Amino acid sequence: xxxxxxxxxxxxxxxxxxxxxxxxxxxxxxxxxxxxxxxxxxxxxxxxxxxxxxxxxxxxxxxxxxxxxxxxxxxxxxxxxxxxxxxxxxxxxxxxxxxxxxxxxxxxxxxxxxxxxxxxxxxxxxxxxxxxxxxxxxxxxxxxxxxxxxxxxxxxxxxxxxxxxxxxxxxxxxxxxxxxxxxxxxxxxxxxxxxxxxxxxxxxxxxxxxxxxxxxxxxxxxxxxxxxxxxxxxxxxxxxxxxxxxxxxxxxxxxxxxxxxxxxxxxxxxxxxxxxxxxxxxxxxxxxxxxxxxxxxxxxxxxxxxxxxxxxxxxxxxxxxxxxxxxxxxxxxxxxxxxxxxxxxxxxxxxxxxxxxxxxxxxxxxxxxxxxxxxxxxxxxxxxxxxxxxxxxxxx
Amino acid sequence: xxxxxxxxxxxxxxxxxxxxxxxxxxxxxxxxxxxxxxxxxxxxxxxxxxxxxxxxxxxxxxxxxxxxxxxxxxxxxxxxxxxxxxxxxxxxxxxxxxxxxxxxxxxxxxxxxxxxxxxxxxxxxxxxxxxxxxxxxxxxxxxxxxxxxxxxxxxxxxxxxxxxxxxxxxxxxxxxxxxxxxxxxxxxxxxxxxxxxxxxxxxxxxxxxxxxxxxxxxxxxxxxxxxxxxxxxxxxxxxxxxxxxxxxxxxxxxxxxxxxxxxxxxxxxxxxxxxxxxxxxxxxxxxxxxxxxxxxxxxxxxxxxxxxxxxxxxxxxxxxxxxxxxxxxxxxxxxxxxxxxxxxxxxxxxxxxxxxxxxxxxxxxxxxxxxxxxxxxxxxxxxxxxxxxxxxxxxxxxxxxxxxxxxxxxxxxxxxxxxxxxxxxxxxxxxxxxxxxxxxxxxxxxxxxxxxxxxxxxxxxxxxxxxxxxxxxxxxxxxxxxxxxxxxxxxxxxxxxxxxxxxxxxxxxxxxxxxxxxxxxxxxxxxxxxxxxxxxxxxxxxxxxxxxxxxxxxxxxxxxx
Numbered sequence: 001x002x003x004x005x006x007x008x009x010x011x012x013x014x015x016x017x018x019x020x021x022x023x024x025x026x027x028x029x030x031x032x033x034x035x036x037x038x039x040x041x042x043x044x045x046x047x048x049x050x051x052x053x054x055x056x057x058x059x060x061x062x063x064x065x066x067x068x069x070x071x072x073x074x075x076x077x078x079x080x081x082x083x084x085x086x087x088x089x090x091x092x093x094x095x096x097x098x099x100x101x102x103x104x105x106x107x108x109x110x111x112x113x114x115x116x117x118x119x120x121x122x123x124x125x126x127x128x129x130x131x132x133x134x135x136x137x138x139x140x141x142x143x144x145x146x147x148x149x150x151x152x153x154x155x156x157x158x159x160x161x162x163x164x165x166x167x168x169x170x171x172x173x174x175x176x177x178x179x180x181x182x183x184x185x186x187x188x189x190x191x192x193x194x195x196x197x198x199x200x201x202x203x204x205x206x207x208x209x210x211x212x213x214x215x216x217x218x219x220x221x222x223x224x225x226x227x228x229x230x231x232x233x234x235x236x237x238x239x240x241x242x243x244x245x246x247x248x249x250x251x252x253x254x255x256x257x258x259x260x261x262x263x264x265x266x267x268x269x270x271x272x273x274x275x276x277x278x279x280x281x282x283x284x285x286x287x288x289x290x291x292x293x294x295x296x297x298x299x300x301x302x303x304x305x306x307x308x309x310x311x312x313x314x315x316x317x318x319x320x321x322x323x324x325x326x327x328x329x330x331x332x333x334x335x336x337x338x339x340x341x342x343x344x345x346x347x348x349x350x351x352x353x354x355x356x357x358x359x360x361x362x363x364x365x366x367x368x369x370x371x372x373x374x375x376x377x378x379x380x381x382x383x384x385x386x387x388x389x390x391x392x393x394x395x396x
Numbered sequence: 397x398x399x400x401x402x403x404x405x406x407x408x409x410x411x412x413x414x415x416x417x418x419x420x421x422x423x424x425x426x427x428x429x430x431x432x433x434x435x436x437x438x439x440x441x442x443x444x445x446x447x448x449x450x451x452x453x454x455x456x457x458x459x460x461x462x463x464x465x466x467x468x469x470x471x472x473x474x475x476x477x478x479x480x481x482x483x484x485x486x487x488x489x490x491x492x493x494x495x496x497x498x499x500x501x502x503x504x505x506x507x508x509x510x511x512x513x514x515x516x517x518x519x520x521x522x523x524x525x526x527x528x529x530x531x532x533x534x535x536x537x538x539x540x541x542x543x544x545x546x547x548x549x550x551x552x553x554x555x556x557x558x559x560x561x562x563x564x565x566x567x568x569x570x571x572x573x574x575x576x577x578x579x580x581x582x583x584x585x586x587x588x589x590x591x592x593x594x595x596x597x598x599x600x601x602x603x604x605x606x607x608x609x610x611x612x613x614x615x616x617x618x619x620x621x622x623x624x625x626x627x628x629x630x631x632x633x634x635x636x637x638x639x640x641x642x643x644x645x646x647x648x649x650x651x652x653x654x655x656x657x658x659x660x661x662x663x664x665x666x667x668x669x670x671x672x673x674x675x676x677x678x679x680x681x682x683x684x685x686x687x688x689x690x691x692x693x694x695x696x697x698x699x700x701x702x703x704x705x706x707x708x709x710x711x712x713x714x715x716x717x718x719x720x721x722x723x724x725x726x727x728x729x730x731x732x733x734x735x736x737x738x739x740x741x742x743x744x745x746x747x748x749x750x751x752x753x754x755x756x757x758x759x760x761x762x763x764x765x766x767x768x769x770x771x772x773x774x775x776x777x778x779x780x781x782x783x784x785x786x787x788x789x790x791x792x793x794x795x796x797x798x799x800x801x802x803x804x805x806x807x808x809x810x811x812x813x814x815x816x817x818x819x820x821x822x823x824x825x826x827x828x829x830x831x832x833x834x835x836x837x838x839x840x841x842x843x844x845x846x847x848x849x850x851x852x853x854x855x856x857x858x859x860x861x862x863x864x865x866x867x868x869x870x871x872x873x874x875x876x877x878x879x880x881x882x883x884x885x886x887x888x889x890x891x892x893x894x895x896x897x898x899x900x901x902x903x904x905x906x907x908x909x910x911x912x913x914x915x916x917x918x919x920x921x922x923x924x925x926x927x928x929x930x931x932x933x934x935x936x937x938x939x940x941x942x943x944x945x946x947x948x949x950x951x952x953x954x955x956x957x
Contacts, residue, residue, distance in 0.1 A: 050902065050903050050904075052903070054914075055911075055914030055915055056914065056915055056919075056920075057915075058741075058744060058915065058923070061915075062744070080903055081903070082898075082902060082903030083903075083906075083910070083911065083914030083915065084898065084914055085913050085914050086641050088640075088641045088642065088643050089641070089895075089898065089899075091643055092640075092802055093802075093805065093899060093902075095645075096802055096805045096806040096809055097809050099806055099809075099810075100806050100807075100809030100810035100812075100813065101809075101810065101813055102809045102810075102812065102813060102818075105818050106818075107818060107820050107902040107903075108902070115643075116642075116643040116644065117643045119643070120643040120644065120645060124645070194536070195536030196533075201627070203638075203642065253536060254536065254538050255536075257538070257543075257628055258538060258541055258627050258628060259627065259628075261622060261627075261919075262919060264919035264920060265919050267919075268919060268920065268921060269517075271728075272515070272517035272534065272728075272729055273517055273533055273534055273728055273729035274515075274516065274517045274533075274534045274536075274729075292725075292740070293725035293726050293736060293738060294920075294922065296726075296728060384644065391447060392447055395447060395448065395628070395629065
């Protein structure tokens with residue numbers, strides 16, 4: 001015991017030193033990181049960042065104009081939104097670059113993606129080196145949100161989170177007194193009000209998401225949904241879904257013989273009074289659409305009580321980006337508290353923030369990041385099989 | 397031969413090689429890639445395993461055939477009842493005066509407006525609701541997107557008939573027309589009879605290629621079909637487009653195979669049209685020459701003026717709907733008019749509009765003009781020689797645009813490894829648009845050029861004029877009308893391009909159309925109205941110019957309108 005004392009003593013003496021050393025090491029790592037970021041900022045100065053992003057929402061486009069003005073003012077980085085109607089076109093463009101061996105001087109600097117498109121980009125090696133850990137504002141991100149995986153595919157620093165989507169129904173309160181919040185009550189409501197509900201045709205993103213949402217609703221133990229789907233699992237777990245859909249379809253809009261092509265079309269149909277509900281991934285879309293008059297005044301957002309299908313959307317830098325430093329500065333700015341708070345306001349966009357509540361400006365703190373209880377995305381193999389099986393049953 | 401003649405014989409191979417490098421090589425490369433991918437057994441298997449594939453293919457063929465024949469018949473009917481030169485029917489001269497706005501209204505905007513007219517929540521039903529129908533909610537009827545594609549065919553006929561009319565008018569020489577009509581009338585034939593027996597059969601060669609363009613468009617149409625066409629299953633071209641958009645790359649191969657199937661369908665339809673032409677001219681001859689004189693049928697005349705009425709009324713209603721929607725805040729069923737108005741959309745858009753309009757206009761004028769020059773030169777180069785392969789010229793119209801363009805893009809990326817540029821920018825956009833503008837201009841001009849009386853050129857040459865001067869002083873002015881019409885069509889085609897501008901402009905070059913498509917103008921009726929009207933402006937101006945200018949250029953063409 002006595003003999004061990006000096007050892008203990010020396011150990012005890014050493015402890016603060018060790019701790020100090022660790023602290024020091026930490027600080028110097030921070031410094032190095034900071035120096036690296038300063039270097040990125042310097043490189044980015046004067047660069048033009050071509051940001052390929054879905055251009056289908058005037059509100060989002062206006063938000064990006066604002067971001068561009070701020071970036072120009074604060075960092076002398078010029079942001080140009082390349083408006084595309086489907087980001088898959090940009091994936092194809094990068095793929096053509098890759099096949100041609102064009103590894104530098106690419107046309108796209110930053111991409112707005114998630115899900116299947118991210119999977120395709122990652123698998124084809126179109127994303128280059130991880131970058132998100134370099135962004136100072138990544139430390140502010142709420143790690144409880146589903147930001148480390150994108151539709152169960154590990155992000156591994158290849159994307160920086162930007163926002164959160166939660167599947168919900170924009171319901172016309174004038175027609176639907178008590179909005180359905182489960183698969184069973186939805187089916188009952190539709191059968192009572194034939195022709196007043198439908199969903200976009202899979203494999204359109206929102207249509208496939210609807211199938212996944214209902215599958216989650218009807219599955220007691222969802223564990224297999226988060227693994228690669230096997231034939232046996234798929235047949236067993238989706239049987240209730242097909243039974244549910246078989247019952248639903250005759251009561252759908254146009255008796256299920258015709259489906260809208262997109263969520264935007266269901267929204268127009270809701271506006272026209274042809275539907276009582278439309279699907280959305282933005283929990284605030286109902287509110288902002290009512291505010292600007294594009295939907296009837298009593299439309300509200302409703303999600304499934306068991307949990308809304310929830311996923312994140314991200315920013316990624318292509319492997320052959322020309323303005324890589326500039327793209328990082330843009331991604332970091334879009335993750336800043338100011339930019340995230342503005343994004344969350346329904347008047348501007350209404351897309352929930354991905355930052356911890358404590359990081360946000362006081363005015364933005366009231367709105368929780370997750371408005372509805374969250375259900376994470378199943379493994380992508382389920383979506384592919386669901387789409388194929390749906391096409392087989394109902395697609396023609 | 398004179399020195400000029402020597403010079404003339406020298407430029408042909410050089411020009412041919414230039415065209416081959418500029419236009420044919422990328423197309424052949426694109427086709428080669430497509431063939432290589434498309435015939436690969438796994439891709440073919442994947443394609444053939446798609447449920448409802450043959451149903452989709454049959455639909456494409458049916459829609460293409462029905463819309464082409466429909467617009468051809470309607471064009472013939474309208475011409476037959478257009479009246480005599482100098483005594484045109486009222487309906488027809490109204491139609492002729494409105495031809496440019498009819499042509500200029502973009503297809504997508506037209507489809508959105510038409511959908512709003514015909515939908516169960518649309519304008520027509522609102523006229524009588526709830527007063528007569530008692531509907532507080534729109535009924536669950538299937539109107540547009542019917543399984544037979546009738547709505548789509550109707551829309552295509554309404555859009556293509558003005559185009560064919562324009563082509564027919566371009567090919568008809570007013571002086572010759574008046575002479576033939578006078579001759580027919582003096583022999584005791586009625587005006588429609590003269591058209592059916594004498595004038596229309598003679599129009600076949602001039603209309604053949606524009607008709608092919610119409611047919612190819614009908615088979616391969618995507619945007620219009622998505623808005624108005626059947627959906628369960630959709631026509632083949634729509635399904636190919638959706639597969640192409642799928643991030644899962646297994647679809648890419650099937651898309652290539654499908655593109656080849658679509659090509660086969662288009663060629664089948666073109667062969668059918670050729671057969672029809674042959675049948676009409678060889679079998680029909682006995683009927684035209686039977687010498688019977690009849691009074692013009694009242695029914696046919698009514699049908700013609702009725703079609704003019706429908707054509708104009710639908711277009712007016714569509715324009716009205718677009719304008720109203722662009723100014724709407726709330727417009728619910730069953731209100732006949734918007735209940736709340738808003739200028740917000742216009743206010744938000746107008747400040748950024750000028751650069752867009754200028755870029756679009758410059759591109760359209762440049763590619764229209766360049767295509768016209770190239771087409772005239774290539775038609776001159778072919779004079780008295782073996783004609784250039786038509787299938788190659790038409791290729792961009794027969795293949796799905798996406799498959800072809802990504803092939804071209806791939807080739808260009810590969811080439812650009814060896815120089816510093818990246819193949820992106822204004823010039824590249826112009827070039828990529830030219831791939832699609834050139835064939836349209838070629839198809840529009842080919843017929844009139846072929847019909848041009850070579851004796852006029854010979855006479856001028858004999859009088860000592862150089863070949864260039866002969867063209868400039870004799871042939872050019874006489875062909876001014878078809879050339880200007882072809883230019884206008886080319887500029888309008890350029891204005892409508894989305895994918896080439898996106899792929900080769902990559903956001904550096906933005907036009908009204910890229911903006912309109914990206915913003916999903918197909919789905920948001922308020923914005924669709926706004927962008928539709930904006931997209932209408934430029935081609936309207938160009939078409940008006942093309943219809944107004946010829947008579948000012950050449951006094952001999954007076955009275956053409």
